[in-house]
Amino acid sequence: MTFTANIVFFFTFLIAIIVPITSQPCNSYRxxxxxxxxxxxxxxxxxxxxxxxxxxxxxxxxxxxxxxxxxxxxxxxxxxxxxxxxxxxxxxxxxxxxxxxxxxxxxxxxxxxxxxxxxxxxxxxxxxxxxxxxxxxxxxxxxxxxxxxxxxxxxxxxxxxxxxxxxxxxxxxxxxxxxxxxxFISGKVHGILNTVSWGIMMPIGVMMGRYLKVVDGLGSTWFHLHRACQSLAFLIGIVGFGTGLYIGNHSGVHHAPHRCVGITLMCLASAQVLVAVCLRPKKDHKYRIFWNIFHYIVGYATIALAIWNILKGFDILNVCNVWKNSYVGIIISLATIAVILEVITWIWICNKKRVKNSQDHVAIGEQQT
The missing domain is CATH 2.60.40.1210 (Cellobiose dehydrogenase, cytochrome domain)
Structure with missing residues (x-):
């Protein structure tokens, strides 16, 4: 199996394990x-x-x-x-x-x-x-x-x-x-939807965009995977956001910081989608660098706020520590994997530059002779 296939399989596996995480033994009781x-x-x-x-x-x-x-x-x-x-x-x-x-x-x-x-x-x-x-x-x-x-x-x-x-x-x-x-309405559903979308799928989508695009032979496949993962996460996040508003309006329970950060997240994500879909300049456009800066800042800020808000949500629901600790473990695992992939990516890029420079020197030498 090639390196490219291994990377694609790895990200597919990460997404596939999300569903079992949300299952609970009480569902099996008869x-x-x-x-x-x-x-x-x-x-x-x-x-x-x-x-x-x-x-x-x-x-x-x-x-x-x-x-x-x-x-x-x-x-x-x-x-x-x-x-x-x-x-x-x-x-x-x-x-x-x-x-x-x-x-x-x-x-x-x-x-x-x-x-x-x-x-x-x-x-x-x-x-x-x-x-x-x-x-x-x-x-x-x-x-x-x-x-x-x-x-x-x-x-x-x-x-x-x-x-x-x-x-x-x-x-x-x-x-x-x-x-x-x-x-009794949907607190658990609200928590699961937002944890899976904002807290797991979006970081994985960022990792796809960051580390797959440097792999030779993928072409635009990395972009389609990145866009598909983030789009699905955004759609699930909208449903999770809606359940949160419903709970707040019908239960009489309000947690101002959690609610405000949730609204901020939805605004940031909506702006990210709007700018990415409608206002993305071509790669050689003079304003592309500003678009990239906006895309990176909003993307990473959204993920950081989402992780904080999810942990805050665990505290609000007062769930057993096993769920909060499991999510923290997932985030630590993703962060560890990201660090490893970052090192591999830079080694990959440096090797490509060194090979390219060697080839350029050989080509120049041949032209001079």
Whole structure:
């Protein structure tokens, strides 16, 4: 396989691995009675996952909270806090298993709660539980508060004493980190779309334009690959940007820095596309150097801002560190590959110049003789 073919295969492979990165194990879980949920999220901490169907027209959500490897004589709870962060004010769905298994609701009004049964601050349409393959599942259908689709949530487990009293949960690292933010509309979709487009595909597209064009024999192929990758990334980025605006307008949750940088990114990318498609002068035009400067500055600035905003988005969604660390690992890998390719490119260019100079000297010598 030639060097050119290796380079093309390498970039194709990088793009191909993007799709598996976004897959999640919770999608493979099968509920009894063929119950299906449109969305899910692996909570990872305390071996839990959350599955849901959201009905935008009514604001009703069907939820299945799955706690794997539940202990005997134990309790499990999943709660949302519509108004603030923290334990106090949370509205919980609890299950305790001690010979029999029971599901009920419990509003949390203090840190000393014993998960006493009580009514929640929103309507509950159904609540049930099951114990399957060593796991406890809480099924609930409830009415989300008005204009709230992004809420803080927490999940917890503990033991039940012989007399049926619920014991306090452990204060281990996992038990103290079992909380986050859940977006019942498209927070996960928004994050995946923007991470893949702005944060992965665009840097790969830049690398294509930077390192493929020096390869002999490719001709204009490098340009078509660069343009195709960036165009696809831009289109996916538009969808991701749209989901972000929708979330901000319908959830009541706003994060000014993240939102402002997102709008700036869309403006920069749109300007880049407009200038590249409509205002690109020919290579020998006297203004081509200014076009190149604009193209490089806007391109690299867009990628730098995108990476910052994606990391900011991970913090906003309060996702498990494994996702943020995975993305950081991808960026570090791409940066490392870029450094290696940069060195190879300069060696390649210097060798070509040296060979060309040698050929020129030979040609001049032959002419003189």
């Amino acid at each position: 509920f009894s009675k063929n119950i299906k949920y449109a969305a899910c999220e692996d909570l990872l901490i305390l071996e839990s996952s959350l599955h849901w169907n959201y009905r935008p027209s009514s604001g009703v959500v069907d939820v299945a909270f799955n706690k794997a490897n539940a202990k005997d004589s134990s309790w499990v709870a999943w709660a949302i806090n519509p108004s603030s962060k923290g334990m106090v004010g949370s509205q919980s769905f609890a299950v305790h298993k001690n010979g029999t298994i029971k599901a009920y609701t419990s509003p949390i009004t203090s840190y000393a709660t014993m998960l006493q049964e009580g009514n929640l601050s929103f309507s509950i349409y159904s609540l049930s539980t099951s114990y399957t393959n060593g796991g406890i599942i809480i099924f609930a259908t409830f009415q989300l508060p008005p204009n709230k689709t992004v809420v803080n949530h927490a999940w917890q487990e503990g033991l039940v004493s012989e007399d049926g009293t619920l014991k306090a949960h452990s204060f281990s690292c996992s038990n103290l980190q079992s909380y986050g933010t859940i977006d």
